[in-house]
Amino acid sequence: MTLVINGEAIAVPDEVKTVGDLLAHFRLENKLCIVEVNVRIIQKHEYETTALCDGDRVEIVHFVGGG
Amino acid sequence: MNERYSRQQLFAPIGEEGQKKIRGKHVVLVGAGALGTGNAEALVRSGIGKLTIIDRDYVEWSNLQRQQLYSEADAKERLPKAIAAKRRLEQINSEVEIEAIVGDAGPEELETIALKQRPDLWIDATDNFDTRLVINDVAYKYNIPWIYGACVGSYGLSCAFIPNRTPCLYCLLETVPQGGLTCDTAGIISPSVQMVISYQMAEALKILVEDWSALRGKLVSFDLWTNEYAAIRIDGVKKDGCPTCGRHPSYPFLSYEQRTKTAVLCGRDSVQIRPPALRQYDLNELAELFRRQGLQAEANPYLVSVSLGDKRLVVFRDGRALVHGTKDVQEAKAIYYRYLG
Numbered sequence: 001m002t003l004v005i006n007g008e009a010i011a012v013p014d015e016v017k018t019v020g021d022l023l024a025h026f027r028l029e030n031k032l033c034i035v036e037v038n039v040r041i042i043q044k045h046e047y048e049t050t051a052l053c054d055g056d057r058v059e060i061v062h063f064v065g066g067g
Numbered sequence: 068m069n070e071r072y073s074r075q076q077l078f079a080p081i082g083e084e085g086q087k088k089i090r091g092k093h094v095v096l097v098g099a100g101a102l103g104t105g106n107a108e109a110l111v112r113s114g115i116g117k118l119t120i121i122d123r124d125y126v127e128w129s130n131l132q133r134q135q136l137y138s139e140a141d142a143k144e145r146l147p148k149a150i151a152a153k154r155r156l157e158q159i160n161s162e163v164e165i166e167a168i169v170g171d172a173g174p175e176e177l178e179t180i181a182l183k184q185r186p187d188l189w190i191d192a193t194d195n196f197d198t199r200l201v202i203n204d205v206a207y208k209y210n211i212p213w214i215y216g217a218c219v220g221s222y223g224l225s226c227a228f229i230p231n232r233t234p235c236l237y238c239l240l241e242t243v244p245q246g247g248l249t250c251d252t253a254g255i256i257s258p259s260v261q262m263v264i265s266y267q268m269a270e271a272l273k274i275l276v277e278d279w280s281a282l283r284g285k286l287v288s289f290d291l292w293t294n295e296y297a298a299i300r301i302d303g304v305k306k307d308g309c310p311t312c313g314r315h316p317s318y319p320f321l322s323y324e325q326r327t328k329t330a331v332l333c334g335r336d337s338v339q340i341r342p343p344a345l346r347q348y349d350l351n352e353l354a355e356l357f358r359r360q361g362l363q364a365e366a367n368p369y370l371v372s373v374s375l376g377d378k379r380l381v382v383f384r385d386g387r388a389l390v391h392g393t394k395d396v397q398e399a400k401a402i403y404y405r406y407l408g
Contacts, residue, residue, distance in 0.1 A: 006297040034239055034286060036299045044241055059297045061288040063240070065408040066219040066255060067102040067194045067263075 001054040020047040022058065032063045072114050085276035086114065092275045093117040093186040097172045097202055099148040100124070101255065102216050103192030104136040105264035106271070110190075111156045113272065117164040118156070119180065121172045122148040123397040133257040171397065174201050174321040181209040188274055189213035190267060195404045196240075197320075197343055203228065203236040204318040207311050212274050216267045218259040221292030225266035226301065227274070227282060234305035235312040239286065258291050329396045337391045338399035346386035353382060357406070373406070380406060 002011050003022075016025050019042050023029045035042045036059040042050050052058070076086045092115050096103050099122035110118055126134075126141040126148055134148075141151040149167035156165050170176060172193065180186065189202055189211060199215060206213040207230045215236060216225045228235050266287060273281045285298045310317045320343070328341040350366045357364035357373045364373045373380045378392035380402055388407070390399035 006295050008295070032240060032242070034299055034304075039300070041299065041301075041303050059299050061224060061286050061297050061299055063196075064217050064219040064222060064224070065195055066253075067098060067100055067192050067217050 001052070003052060004055070004057045006059055017051060018048055019050045019052065019058075022052060023047065023060075026060070028060065028062060034061045034063075035059070075113060080278055080281065081272065081276055085278075088277060089114055089272075089275045091116050092188065093119070093184060094188045094190060094271070094275075095119045095121070095177075095180055095184075095186045096190045096192055097121055097177070097198065098192035098194065099134075099136075099152045100130070100192060100194060101133045101135075101257075101260040102218070102263055102267070103148075103190075104134045104152060105260060106190050106192055106216075106267055107152055107156055108135060108159065109264065109268045110271065111160045111163045111165070113275075114160070115163060115275065117166065119166040119168065119184070119186065120149045120152050121168040121170065121176065122152075123169065123171050124148050124401045126151050133255060133260050171400065172198050172201070174205070177201055177205045178208075178321060181205050181211065185209070186211060188271060190271060191215045191217075195408055197404075199236060200320040204311050204320040206230060207235055207316065208318050208321070214267045214270050214274075216263040218263045219253050219255060221256055221259050222288065222290045223259045223263040223266075224286065224288035225263050225270075226286040227270040229274075229279075229282065230312065232279070232282075233284065234301055235309060237311045238304045238306050238309050239301060256291075262289060262291060329400065331394050331396060336394055337389050338393060338396050340388045340390065340399060340403045342386045348382065348384050348386065350382075350384060375402065378402065382407065 002009050012025060016022050019035055038057050072086050075081055076083055094110055094115055096107055099120050125145045126137045128142045130137055131142060136152045136155040147169040149169045153165045153167040189206055191199055191202055191213060193199055202213050210230045212229045214227045285300050287298045289296045307313050310319045330339045350371050354364040354366035354371045362373050364371055371382045381389040388403050390402050393399055
C-alpha cells in the first residue's frame with residue numbers, strides 16, 4: 001500500500017497493517033514519537049489497533065533532546 | 068521612528084505598536100548553547116526590554132562551530148557561557164538589559180524567577196527533557212508561554228506551548244524520554260540549529276506583540292539532509308487528567324522527589340547524579356553508542372564506564388551516574404546531560 005508520509009507518497013510492504021507496524025518498519029518503535037493519521041493524533045495505546053489504509057496521510061514527528 | 072528597528076516596524080504585523088510592546092517584554096532563555104546563543108542574538112537585536120540567560124556550562128572549542136556568540140578567546144578562558152553571551156550581547160545592543168545567571172536551571176531557580184520577575188516568555192534552549200519538563204510546569208503554573216526547540220544532526224523540531232490556549236509538553240509526551248541521541252553523540256550541523264531558532268523566534272515575536280491568532284499551533288519537524296518536513300496540530304491532545312495543564316494540576320516536576328539529586332562523594336573526587344525519573348538502560352547498547360564516538364567504554368552487567376580525558380563517567384542501569392575526577396556538581400551535571408541527554 002502507498003501512504004503519504006510527511007507529505008511524500010511512500011510505498012510500504014504488505015506486512016505493515018497498523019501504526020505500530022509502520023513505526024517498527026521505520027525503526028522508530030523505541031523513539032518517542034507523535035503520530036497523526038488523517039489529521040487525528042493517535043494515542044500510544046492505540047498504535048497496535050489503528051489500521052492503515054491505502055492513501056492515508058500520516059505525519060510522524062519524533063522528539064530529540066539536543067539544543 | 069527609531070532607525071534601529073525601522074525594518075522590523077515596517078513589517079505590518081509588528082508596526083510601531085508592536086515594537087513598543089516588544090520593548091516592554093522580559094524573556095528568559097534557559098540554556099546558552101547553540102539554540103540559546105542564536106535566540107539570544109535575535110531577541111536582543113529585536114529590541115526586547117530585558118533578557119535573562121541561565122546556563123551552567125563554560126565555553127569549549129567544540130562549541131565554536133555553531134554557538135554564534137562565542138569566540139576563541141572565550142574558549143581559551145573557559146568563560147561561563149552566560150557571562151560570555153552577556154558580554155557579546157551588550158556590544159550588539161546596549162539598550163537591552165541582560166541578566167546572566169551561571170547555574171542550574173532547576174525547579175527552585177526557575178520558580179524564583181517566575182515569582183519575582185514575572186517574565187513574559189520562556190525560551191527552551193536546553194539539551195535535556197528533565198529541564199524541559201520543569202520549564203513546562205513553571206510555565207503552566209505561572210501562566211507564562213514557553214517555546215520548545217531541539218535539534219540533532221540534520222533534524223530539528225519546535226513547538227510553542229501557551230497556557231490556557233494549547234496543551235502542554237507533558238500531554239504530548241505522556242512519558243519522560245529516555246535520553247538517546249544528543250549533539251555529543253550524533254553530531255549537529257549549524258543549519259539545523261538556525262532552522263529551529265527561526266521557528267522559535269517567529270513564534271516568540273508573535274507572542275511578544277500579542278498576535279495570538281498568528282501562532283502556528285503545530286509541532287513542526289524537519290530534516291535538512293533527507294529533505295523531510297512534518298507538522299502536527301496539537302490542540303487535540305489536551306488531557307483533562309494532565310498533571311501540568313489538566314483540571315487538577317500537581318506540577319510533578321517541581322516537587323522535591325522529581326529534582327535531579329546530586330551529591331559530592333567525600334574523598335573520592337566524584338559527583339553522584341540521580342535523574343528525577345529512573346530509567347532502564349540497555350548497557351551494551353549504551354557502551355556501543357559511546358564506542359561509535361571513539362570513546363573507550365566498558366560494560367559489565369551493572370554499569371558502563373567511559374573514559375573522558377581526565378574524567379570518567381560511570382552509568383548504572385537505572386540512569387544513576389558517577390562522574391569521577393571532579394568535585395564540581397555543575398561540571399558533573401553538564402557531562403551527564405551531554406552524554407545521556
